[in-house]
Amino acid sequence: MRRILRNRIIFIAYFIVSTGSIIWLVSTCGPGCTTEHVGGDSMADYYKHELERTRANVRQTEKKIRTITQTLNKQYAKAADAVNEILGIESPQIPTIYAITPTYTRPVQKAELVRLTQTFLHVSNFHWIVVEDSERKTQLVSRFLTNSGLPYTHLNVKTTDEYKLKENEASWRKPRGVDQRNIGVDWILENVPQAEEGVVYFADDDNTYSLQIFDEMRTTQKVSVWPVGLVGGLRFERPLLNDAGKVSSWYTVWEPNRPFAMDMAGFAVSLKLFRQQPHARFDITSRRGYVESSLLVQLGIRKEDLEPLAEKCSKVLVWHTRTEKPKWKQEDKLITLGKPSDPRIEV
Structure with a gap:
């Protein structure tokens, strides 16, 4: 539609x-177009x-x-x-959105990236920075990005074993994607010209995004914020505003007194602010739920500095949907029978 x-x-x-x-x-081209109707002296x-x-x-x-x-x-x-x-008209310049997406090898990885691509292709002035949690870049992600049709940068850095989630370990036990987001910020500060305006957004690959949020975040002067749906065991989490329209607290249940009780998908940072605080990064040693706060505190941001978007934080434009881990019971049976699916077909 x-x-x-x-x-x-x-x-x-x-x-x-x-x-x-x-x-x-x-x-x-009326009658006056021909000289027969016009006198020589008045030509x-x-x-x-x-x-x-x-x-x-x-x-x-x-x-x-x-x-x-x-x-x-x-x-x-x-x-x-x-x-x-x-x-032939020159388009007005709008800030570029630099979306940093950590990713790692798993059965649903390509499906997640395909979903994101279908959204990102509709966003103007957009640069996708995909960072693999691996020792080397994989062929799957390399091929995918080459064919994505998006301006992109492909990076990789492996999370140290100390902070790597073990098999079947709950996802909340250790922060994920920290080193990957940090190296993405490194790349931006090292490669984007100083004169260029931009907004940095940490777009995880297990989220769903409305196009509207990208239009709104381009106005970010320091740090903009908005609600995130399907997160924290709630229908949504969101910043709460006071009568002056400033962020005063957060609608959340788990540790609401965190400095910034927000999900990673619920804020964007101006490139200008990162340049002013070039050493600000996520802290992988942070306590559970404090990774977002670790960056924003280093950026020198206060609650009252936050810029509420999405109709004063009353509208959900991002969802932490997560893709269900596939159950391969039948695939395993075929493997035991020596009849596995064709490994040449990339899923």
Whole structure:
């Protein structure tokens, strides 16, 4: 439905511009277009008048195009980019979103990455930094990113054994993705030009994202925040605001007195702030649930500095969905019978 609406807007834009051009051509090619209706002495005045009229029409047409483009830029950035490219109009610069996604080898890894890609492809000015928790980059992720159609950077760093989750160990026992997020921040600070504006977002691969959250986070001046659904054993967790519209506390059950009682998916940081505090990183030695706070405290942020988004933190635009671990009971049976599924088929 969104794509259909977007296409209709583009069609309307072209219709308005094309119709205006046709009307202008007809109006300029009336009887006065032929010299037989114009005296020789007045020919110079005639062409001067027509030149001024043409310039006025061109300015009016350009104004219409700018109005249409601005509307598209506001509502549908991708559609506006297409119109701008066809019309040769330079698109207004918007901050780039640098999304850092830690990932690791598991049966659902590719499925998770495919889901994220289908969302990220609709986000303008977006750069995906995928960091594998491994000693080397895997062929699966390398091939996937090459074919993703997204601007990306592929990195890898292995979590030390001391902080690596063991098989069947509860996910909350140790922080995950810490080293991977940190090396992603390292890459951004080392490779993104100083003059470029940007927003850093930690987009885990087991979440689901609304496109709206990416549009909103581009306004981030320091740190922006919003609710996250299906997390903390609740329908949602969210920042709570006081009468002045500032964050005063959090709606959560587990340790609500943490400095920043938020999920990783519930905030974004401006690149400018990272440049001002270039040594700020997540602390892998943090207590359970304090990894997010470890970064934000180092960034020098206070609760009142946080910028509430998603209609004053009243709307859920991110969900911690998690993909169910597949049960391969039948696959295991086939393996014991010497009839495993074709290992050449990548899942």
